[in-house]
Amino acid sequence: MQHSHLPTRDPLSWISRRKFLGDTGYGLGAIALSTLLGRDAHAATRTDPLAPKATHFPARAKSVIYLNMTGGPSQLDLFDHKPTLKKLNGTPIPESAVKGLRFSSMTNTRANVLASPWEFAPQGPNGSMISELLPHLGTVLDEVTIIRSMKTDEVNHVPAQLFFMTGSPRMGRPVMGSWVTYGLGSDCENLPGYVVLPSGIGDRCGTACWSSGFLPSVYQGVQLRSAGDPVLFLSNPGGMDEKLRRRTLDTIQGLNHLALDEQHDPEIATRIASYEMAYKMQASVPDLMNLATESPETHAAYGTEPGKTSFANNCLLARRLVERGVRFVQLNHTPWDHHGGSPGENLATDLPKICRSVDRASVALIKDLRQRGLLDQTLVIWGGEFGRSPILQGNFSKDRLGRDHLASAYTMWMAGGGVKRGLDFGETDEFGLQVVKDPMHTHDMQATILHLLGIDHTRLTYRFQGRDYRLTDVHGEVVKGVLA
DSSP states (O other): OOOBOOSOSOHHHHHHHHHHHHHHOSHHHHHHHHHHIIIIIHHHHOSOTTSOOOOSSOOSOSEEEEEEETTOOOHHHHTOOOHHHHHHTTSBOOHHHHTTOOOOTTOOTTSBBOOOSSOEEEETTTTEEEETTOTTGGGGTTTEEEEEEEEOSOOSHHHHHHHHHHSSSSTTSOOHHHHHHHHHOOSOSSSOSEEEEEESSOOSSGGGGGOOTTSOGGGSOEEOOSSSOSSTTOSOOTTOOHHHHHHHHHHHHHHHHHHHHHHOOHHHHHHHHHHHHHHHHHHHHHHHHOGGGSOHHHHHHHTOOTTSOOHHHHHHHHHHHHHTTOSEEEEEEOOOOOOSSSTTOOHHHHHHHHHHHHHHHHHHHHHHHHHTTOGGGEEEEEEOSOEEEEEEEEOSSTTSEEEEEESSOEEEEEESTTBOSSEEEOEEOTTSSSEEESOEEHHHHHHHHHHHTTOOTTTOOEEETTEEEOTTTTOOOOOGGGBO
C-alpha cells in the first residue's frame, strides 16, 4: 500500500532540503536522507501512479460502482415504511418527535405529517417492505443489503455531498474514488482508474465531487459522456496523425522524465501518466462506448437509449468499465430534491418519474454482474447524501407535495463485493426521524467500503500541510454487521 508523506507540494523547497542533507555525506544528514528517500522517493518518482498496489489484507471487492442519487431520495416513500405516518397524516407533527433534531432553515417543525402516498409490500426473502415505486428492486433483494440507519452531519446539499465523498463538508479534500485509486491503483492499463458518468440535471457539487483535492491529480475522476464525444479534446487535432502524435508524445515524455528525475514532483509523474493514458484512450474509449456490441436482450434489460445520455446507458457502461478493470465508477444522477415548490421538485409527480429511470437499470446492473460472475468482486452502492423528512412541505395537492432534507436518518443499499445478501440492517423510530438500531454514520460507511477493498481506513493517509489526512478524518468504524 502506498503511503505518501511528501512534506510539501513545492518541489524546489524539497530539493534544497534533500541537497543539504545529501551534502553532509554522513551522520545525521545521511540518516535523514535515507529515511526521507526510503519513505517518499518511490512515490514521487513512480512513472505509473496507477500501477496496482498491494492491499492491507485480502480484499472482498476489486471494484466499486457508486450509484450516486444526488439530491436526497425520500427513504419514507421508497424503503422505510411507517404506518404511524398514515395514522397521523395531515396532523401537526408531535413536538416530542422533532425535539433536539437539526433541520435545514426551510423546515417548519410545526407543519403537518406527510404519509407516503404510495403503497408498500413485502418483497424478497425477508419480506422487506419496499415501495411500489421500485417494482424491479424486489427481484434482487436476495443479493442486497438495505441499510435503513444511515446518518450524516450535514443538512444542505453540497456540504452533505462533499461529506459523503470526502469526509469533510468543505471543498479541497480528495473524494472517495481518488482515495481508492491512490491506495490501490488500477487493473486497467488503457482506461482511467476512476471514471465519472453523469446523467439527469447537473447537480450543485459539480467537479468538486470527483476532485483529487490535495492528492496528485492523476487520481481525480475522469468524466465520460454517453452521448457525443465521450471525452472532450481526446481526438487528435487537424494535421496530426497517430504516428506524429506518438513521436510528439515520446519527445514530451522524455523531457518530463528528465524533470521528474531532477525535481521529484508527483505532478510531473501525473503529467507523464496522463499523456500516456490519453494516447491509449484514443483506441480504448471508442470500443468501450460502442454499446451496439451488446445483445438486444441486454439493451432491453437495462432500458438503454441509443444516442442519448441516460442513467440506463451509464449503468451498462459501468458494467463494461469494471469488466475492463476500472477501479471506481461513479454514476451521478439527478434530481432527487423534491421540496414541492419549483418545477421538477414535486414529490407526487417527479419522484415516480425518476424512480422509473433508475429502478430498472440499477437492477439490470446487479443481474448482469451476477450473470457474468462479476458481482462477488464488484461492490455496488446506491444512495444519496441524506434523506427526507416526514414533515410536509407545500400542501396536500399534486402540484405542491414535498419533503425537506433530513440528516438524522436515511437509507442506502449495497450489493456484491463482500456484503451480506438479503439483509435488512438498522431501524428508525416510528416517524423515520431518528435511528434507533444499528446506526451507520457516513464515516462508518466510508470505513466499511475501504475495508471491503482490503484497505484499513486508518492507514490510508496522505501528508498535506503538515498533517496526515484520511478519507474518514479521525472517525469511522467498520460496520461488521453488513459484512458477509
